[in-house]
Amino acid sequence: MKRVTVLDCTLRDGGYCNNWKFGKENICKIVNGLITANIDYIEYGFLSKEQNYDSDMTKYTHMAQVAEIMPERNIDKLGLVMINYGEYEIDEIPDRCLTRVDGIRVAFHKKDVDDAIYFCSQIKKKGYLVFVQPMVTTSYTEVEFTHLIQRVNMLQPYAFYIVDSFGMMTAKDLWQYLHLIEMHLQNGIVIGLHAHNNFQMAFSNAIYLTHYPLIRQIIIDVSIYGMGRGAGNLNAELFLKHLNDIAEPRYSIKPILELIDEIIRKFYDEKPWGYSLSSYLSALYMLHPNYAAYLDSKKSLTLKAMEEIFDQIDPQKRLEYDEQYIEELYIAYLSGNASKIVPVSRTDDINQKQKSTTDCTGKNAFL
Numbered sequence: 624m625k626r627v628t629v630l631d632c633t634l635r636d637g638g639y640c641n642n643w644k645f646g647k648e649n650i651c652k653i654v655n656g657l658i659t660a661n662i663d664y665i666e667y668g669f670l671s672k673e674q675n676y677d678s679d680m681t682k683y684t685h686m687a688q689v690a691e692i693m694p695e696r697n698i699d700k701l702g703l704v705m706i707n708y709g710e711y712e713i714d715e716i717p718d719r720c721l722t723r724v725d726g727i728r729v730a731f732h733k734k735d736v737d738d739a740i741y742f743c744s745q746i747k748k749k750g751y752l753v754f755v756q757p758m759v760t761t762s763y764t765e766v767e768f769t770h771l772i773q774r775v776n777m778l779q780p781y782a783f784y785i786v787d788s789f790g791m792m793t794a795k796d797l798w799q800y801l802h803l804i805e806m807h808l809q810n811g812i813v814i815g816l817h818a819h820n821n822f823q824m825a826f827s828n829a830i831y832l833t834h835y836p837l838i839r840q841i842i843i844d845v846s847i848y849g850m851g852r853g854a855g856n857l858n859a860e861l862f863l864k865h866l867n868d869i870a871e872p873r874y875s876i877k878p879i880l881e882l883i884d885e886i887i888r889k890f891y892d893e894k895p896w897g898y899s900l901s902s903y904l905s906a907l908y909m910l911h912p913n914y915a916a917y918l919d920s921k922k923s924l925t926l927k928a929m930e931e932i933f934d935q936i937d938p939q940k941r942l943e944y945d946e947q948y949i950e951e952l953y954i955a956y957l958s959g960n961a962s963k964i965v966p967v968s969r970t971d972d973i974n975q976k977q978k979s980t981t982d983c984t985g986k987n988a989f990l
Contacts, residue, residue: 626840626841627833627840627841627843627866627870628663628664628840628841628842628843629662629663629664629842629843629844629845629859629862629863629866629874630662630663630664630665630666630703630815630842630843630844630845631657631662631664631665631666631844631845631846631847631859632666632817632844632845632846632851632856633653633657633666633846633847633850633859633887634650634653634654634665634666634667634668634681635666635667635668635669635681635704635705636666636844636846636850636851636852636856637846637847637850637851637856637887637890638668638669638680638681638682639851639852640850640851640852640890640891640894640896641890641893641894642680643668643669643680643681643682644677644679644680645679645680645681645886645890646679647678647679647692649886650679650681650692651692652882652885652886653847653882653886654667654692654693654694655694656878656879656881656882657700657878658694658698658700659875659878660859660863660874660875660876660877660878660879661873661874661875662700662859662874663700663701663842664700664701664702664703664726664842665700665701665702665703666703666704666705666728667681667683667689667692667693667702667703667704667724668680668681668682668683668689668704668705669681669682669683669704669705669706669707669710670683670684670685670686670689670704670705670706670710670711670716670727671683671684671706671707671710671711672684672710672711672712672715673710676688678691683704685715686704686716686717686721686722686724687722689702689704689722689723689724690722690723690724693723693724701725701726701752702723702724702725702726703724703725703726703727703728703752703754704724704727704728705727705728705729705730705756706727706728706729706730707730707731708729708730708731708732708735708738708739708742709735713742713745713746716746716749716751717749718749718750719749719750719751720750724751725751725752726751726752726753726754726781727746727751727752727753727754728754728756728784729742729743729746729753729754729755729756730756730758730786731756731757731758732758732759732942732943733757733759733762733763733767733942736757736770736771736774737774740755740774740775740777740778743755743778743780744778747778747779747780752780752781752782753778753780753781753782754780754781754782754783754784754815755775755778755780755782755783755784756784756786756817757771757784757786758786758788758942759786759788759789759909759942760784760785760786760787760788760792760800761787761788761789761791761792761796761909762909762942765799765803768800768803769803769807772803772804772807772808773807775808775812776807776808776809776812779809779811779812780812781812781813782812782813782814782815782842783804783808783812783813783814783815784814784815784816784817784842785797785800785801785804785814785815785816785817786817787816787817787818787819787824787825787828788817788819789819789821789905789906789909789910789911789912790818790819790820790821790822790824790825790853790854790902790906791821791822791906791907791909792818792822792824792828793822793824793828794824794827794828794831797816797828797831797832798831798835801814801832801835801837804837805837810838810839811839812839813839813840813841813842814832814837814839814840814841814842815841815842815843815844816828816829816832816841816842816843816844817844817856818844818856818857819851819852819853819854819855819856820849820851820854820855820856820857820897820898820902821853821854821898821902821903821905821906821912822903822906823854823898825849825856825857825858826857826858826861826862826865829843829857829862829865830865833865833866833869843857843862844856844857845857845858845859845862845863846858846859847859847860847879847882847883847887848860848883848887848888848891849896849897850887850890850891850896851896852896852912853896853899853901853902853905853912853916854896854897854898854899854902854903854906854912855896855897855898859879860876860879860880860883863876863879864876899919900919900926901915901916901918901919902915902916904919904929904930904933908930908933908936908941909941910933910936910941911941911942911943911944913944913946913949914933914936914941914944914949915929915933917946917949917950917953918932918949918953921953923957928956931956932949932952932953932956935952935956936949936952
């Protein structure tokens with residue numbers, strides 16, 4: 624078994640940048656390109672009841688819709704979907720033998736740990752490989768994370784993830800969670816890393832995990848051109864090259880570059896993702912990135928003013944985005960702090976930036 628493997632999440636996490644509307648032809652091209660590149664796991668999108676199904680989108684209301692874009696031939700690539708806990712009922716998930724989907728990733732917040740683990744156990748009973756995805760892993764204390772591992776050991780899922788939802792994790796943070804995993808997680812459970820790039824640490828953290836002396840299989844999440852909400856994710860083309868350089872080359876990078884040129888760059892030109900001040904601030908204050916993006920899009924606040932608003936955000940509101948809540952804070956701040964507002968009449972360059980930085984935002988839970 625390969626010790627380090629790669630999971631591509633472009634069609635799922637990248638969907639925050641285009642409302643998951645890749646277009647059916649593009650979806651098929653991306654899938655074929657990932658297969659040609661020899662990616663180990665392909666995540667086809669979200670399984671959710673939050674919106675109606677559209678064949679041009681990678682949000683599905685039923686497993687049968689996922690099968691329409693999965694290859695008919697047998698391949699040695701595992702096909703996955705993600706469910707945000709609370710967005711889909713277990714009774715609507717067919718048994719694995721009735722679908723082509725191999726595994727389900729379940730994303731959940733700390734407040735839902737017990738219920739989400741039970742939900743995972745029901746998915747496992749249906750025959751799927753279960754991937755446990757605790758969002759904002761950095762919000763867990765050592766005691767809380769150890770408790771989570773104990774619950775995971777009882778579940779015995781296929782994989783357990785470290786999820787750097789806010790892109791704020793350092794190598795020291797990663798070491799602390801890996802140390803707890805090494806001490807408490809049962810052998811045989813695969814370890815995964817999903818990294819965002821707010822602090823530009825996704826690549827280095829992935830390399831750190833690659834070389835960390837864990838005696839178990841590792842999965843590193845990537846996306847093409849780093850496509851993902853806000854600061855984006857770990858770039859597939861960068862990490863695949865690294866793996867090819869340090870071991871026997873097994874990934875083909877050319878198909879990834881062709882997908883960037885033919886498909887992904889067009890989405891980037893329309894609504895770019897990547898490092899920005901707002902994404903940096905969201906990580907710095909350990910906030911859902913949409914709060915920073917919302918305030919930054921106003922182009923009427925100084926950095927100090929944004930920080931003062933961040934300080935007012937209730938701890939219970941920090942992890943999940945509430946647009947009405949941040950709008951109320953913003954209006955209240957304006958009414959009492961007019962002297963700290965920057966004139967709206969900035970340069971044309973700023974106006975252009977405003978157009979381009981209302982980018983990969985979504986709502987509520989994210990990964």
